[in-house]
Amino acid sequence: xxxxxxxxxxxxxxxxxxxxxxxxxxxxxxxxxxxxxxxxxxxxxxxxxxxxxxxxxxxxxxxxxxxxxxxxxxxxxxxxxxxxxxxxxxxxxxxxxxxxxxxxxxxxxxxxxxxxxxxxxxxxxxxxxxxxxxxxxxxxxxxxxxxxxxxxxxxxxxxxxxxxxxxxxxxxxxxxxxxxxxxxxxxxxxxxxxxxxxxxxxxxxxxxxxxxxxxxxxxxxxxxxxxxxxxxxxxxxxxxxxxxxxxxxxxxxxxxxxxxxxxxxxxxxxxxxxxxxxxxxxxxxxxxxxxxxxxxxxxxxxxxxxxxxxxxxxxxxxxxxxxxxxxxxxxxxxxxxxxxxxxxxxxxxxxxxxxxxxxxxxxxxxxxxxxxxxxxxxxxxxxxxxxxxxxxxxxxxxxxxxxxxxxxxxxxxxxxxxxxxxxxxxxxxxxxxxxxxxxxxxxxxxxxxxxxxxxxxxxxxxxxxxxxxxxxxxxxxxxxxxxxxxxxxxxxxxxxxxxxxxxxxxxxxxxxxxxxx
Numbered sequence: 001x002x003x004x005x006x007x008x009x010x011x012x013x014x015x016x017x018x019x020x021x022x023x024x025x026x027x028x029x030x031x032x033x034x035x036x037x038x039x040x041x042x043x044x045x046x047x048x049x050x051x052x053x054x055x056x057x058x059x060x061x062x063x064x065x066x067x068x069x070x071x072x073x074x075x076x077x078x079x080x081x082x083x084x085x086x087x088x089x090x091x092x093x094x095x096x097x098x099x100x101x102x103x104x105x106x107x108x109x110x111x112x113x114x115x116x117x118x119x120x121x122x123x124x125x126x127x128x129x130x131x132x133x134x135x136x137x138x139x140x141x142x143x144x145x146x147x148x149x150x151x152x153x154x155x156x157x158x159x160x161x162x163x164x165x166x167x168x169x170x171x172x173x174x175x176x177x178x179x180x181x182x183x184x185x186x187x188x189x190x191x192x193x194x195x196x197x198x199x200x201x202x203x204x205x206x207x208x209x210x211x212x213x214x215x216x217x218x219x220x221x222x223x224x225x226x227x228x229x230x231x232x233x234x235x236x237x238x239x240x241x242x243x244x245x246x247x248x249x250x251x252x253x254x255x256x257x258x259x260x261x262x263x264x265x266x267x268x269x270x271x272x273x274x275x276x277x278x279x280x281x282x283x284x285x286x287x288x289x290x291x292x293x294x295x296x297x298x299x300x301x302x303x304x305x306x307x308x309x310x311x312x313x314x315x316x317x318x319x320x321x322x323x324x325x326x327x328x329x330x331x332x333x334x335x336x337x338x339x340x341x342x343x344x345x346x347x348x349x350x351x352x353x354x355x356x357x358x359x360x361x362x363x364x365x366x367x368x369x370x371x372x373x374x375x376x377x378x379x380x381x382x383x384x385x386x387x388x389x390x391x392x393x394x395x396x397x398x399x400x401x402x403x404x405x406x407x408x409x410x411x412x413x414x415x416x417x418x419x420x421x422x423x424x425x426x427x428x429x430x431x432x433x434x435x436x437x438x439x440x441x442x443x444x445x446x447x448x449x450x451x452x453x454x455x456x457x458x459x460x461x462x463x464x465x466x467x468x469x470x471x472x473x474x475x476x477x478x479x480x481x482x483x484x485x486x487x488x489x490x491x492x493x494x495x496x497x498x499x500x501x502x503x504x505x506x507x508x509x510x511x512x513x514x515x516x517x
Contacts, residue, residue, distance in 0.1 A: 070385050101115075110461040222264075258286075320334075
């Protein structure tokens with residue numbers, strides 16, 4: 001009968017980190033289970049080709065249900081299905097978020113998660129191109145670098161922002177987040193540096209680490225309310241593996257709550273309706289779903305504009321406050337790049353450039369539920385994008401700001417026809433209609449296993465699932481509120497911090513065992 005000290009479910013942005021840190025102790029045995037396979041497609045290595053991975057075998061390729069506030073459109077939600085998880089198919093942008101995000105987490109009842117508490121864990125992971133500093137680490141396993149060959153229009157975007165009075169910001173992860181600059185990326189030697197490449201591949205020869213790919217976990221195993229192991233499907237056969245210490249659930253914002261519910265942890269009424277025996281009535285599982293939403297403005301270019309193979313397309317950025325408050329996180333984020341990134345209805349041939357405006361702190365909240373009790377069925381995802389009027393109005397403001405940027409003198413020698421939404425779309429009502437027709441996700445789902453101490457929380461501030469023993473959730477699903485910017489770096493930080501929490505608990509457990517002996 002196979003037995004390990006820890007079982008980690010999901011080799012994604014957090015799971016790879018946890019597996020690495022726990023096996024630093026050669027006496028600690030870890031089984032890492034991943035439903036996907038190693039990332040072997042050539043597009044995995046070429047930063048420019050990240051969108052070509054969509055819809056392939058390394059993408060879960062989820063869709064929301066019809067979204068009522070955006071013309072009943074179903075929104076595509078790519079999620080990584082391979083070692084490295086979504087860090088193997090994402091746009092590689094390294095953004096930690098605002099210091100206000102983490103101070104807010106602590107205010108919401110999560111001691112130990114303030115900005116000052118989490119900064120050391122960001123630094124621990126990081127191998128920063130510019131070296132160590134107050135805000136950065138240079139000895140970590142994850143390569144964080146400047147873009148190698150940004151296109152001219154990306155520099156023009158920054159120039160335009162400074163011309164309009166926004167600050168130049170060479171480091172969105174430093175003293176402040178506000179301002180315009182180039183995004184740093186998780187790239188090493190011109191190639192994607194996923195968490196699998198950074199944290200897992202270098203340690204595959206550790207004898208205390210077992211990595212099993214193509215393994216779909218179907219349920220958690222309990223003895224009463226104690227988590228004793230997992231059941232998973234591998235090569236057509238059901239296996240059961242048992243654990244001495246803890247099971248770590250790192251399957252992401254969609255699949256972590258799914259597995260909890262399949263295992264009997266969730267809203268009792270919902271579980272019973274599907275014939276699932278209830279282990280713990282925990283109604284917050286699958287609730288509090290948040291994501292970033294954005295909308296594009298695009299122009300044809302009067303000169304040839306070609307992103308380099310090392311480009312992630314979204315090269316330049318801007319963070320700002322629409323209401324002028326500096327005591328809170330920025331509420332708009334912009335991405336700019338040398339492509340005509342638009343809704344298919346506005347597609348054009350030829351060179352171009354575009355920018356998108358993203359609401360960083362959306363008020364809209366969604367939820368997910370099980371479609372059935374069958375592990376292969378995807379969950380029912382209801383994002384409720386633009387449920388909040390505030391989110392809509394911030395996107396309207398974002399379009400207007402992009403137009404100001406693109407009509408500044410910095411773009412005079414590149415600016416062609418505005419292809420989306422077009423110069424005829426000017427009134428707020430017309431802009432709102434365009435947003436509902438074309439807005440899209442930034443693919444940052446979080447929050448569905450919320451960390452906190454209220455009745456809707458799923459995990460406590462040490463990421464232990466309420467109502468059971470020996471089970472933690474460690475991924476973006478534990479975020480009580482979404483971070484300001486791309487969510488991969490915060491998810492890696494969660495993995496780093498969780499590993500220390502798990503190690504500390506393991507030491508207490510060993511001491512207790514020695515004392516009782």
